[in-house]
Amino acid sequence: MKILDELWYGNLDPSARQPRGKVFAELEQYNKRHWEKLSAQLSSEAMKALEKWRDNTYEMWELSQADAFRQGFSLGMSMTVEAMLEIKSHLYENGDRKQKWIPTGLLERGNKRRAEQLLNKELAKLENGEDLHKTAPV
Numbered sequence: 001m002k003i004l005d006e007l008w009y010g011n012l013d014p015s016a017r018q019p020r021g022k023v024f025a026e027l028e029q030y031n032k033r034h035w036e037k038l039s040a041q042l043s044s045e046a047m048k049a050l051e052k053w054r055d056n057t058y059e060m061w062e063l064s065q066a067d068a069f070r071q072g073f074s075l076g077m078s079m080t081v082e083a084m085l086e087i088k089s090h091l092y093e094n095g096d097r098k099q100k101w102i103p104t105g106l107l108e109r110g111n112k113r114r115a116e117q118l119l120n121k122e123l124a125k126l127e128n129g130e131d132l133h134k135t136a137p138v
Contacts, residue, residue: 006012039047091098104111104118 003012038050042050102118102122104115106115106118
């Protein structure tokens with residue numbers, strides 16, 4: 001649970017990670033150049049308005065990122081639950097645990113060869129992708 005502990009104690013901040021890559025770096029430089037051009041051309045009042053717009057835009061972006069994180073986490077958990085339920089459905093039948101053994105109807109003593117034959121038939125069915133029968137033929 002190391003990751004959950006790190007999240008709980010505030011040591012992980014998924015929103016603090018910045019996108020990486022050549023395209024992002026190019027766009028960042030493009031925005032910086034245009035910001036510098038605009039700040040040189042605008043009056044101080046217009047610059048304050050632009051800075052307020054930028055701050056609001058960043059805040060909206062952070063809220064959007066937090067929502068995307070929540071949705072992604074929720075989707076991941078939903079996929080995990082679905083996978084676990086599918087695994088559980090292979091273990092249970094009508095609310096009861098599926099049998100791990102197949103009744104053969106054979107007596108314990110003196111039927112080793114016959115039991116091995118039944119086992120081999122069931123293993124062959126498994127290898128061919130067939131389901132095991134609830135009861136083997138006696």
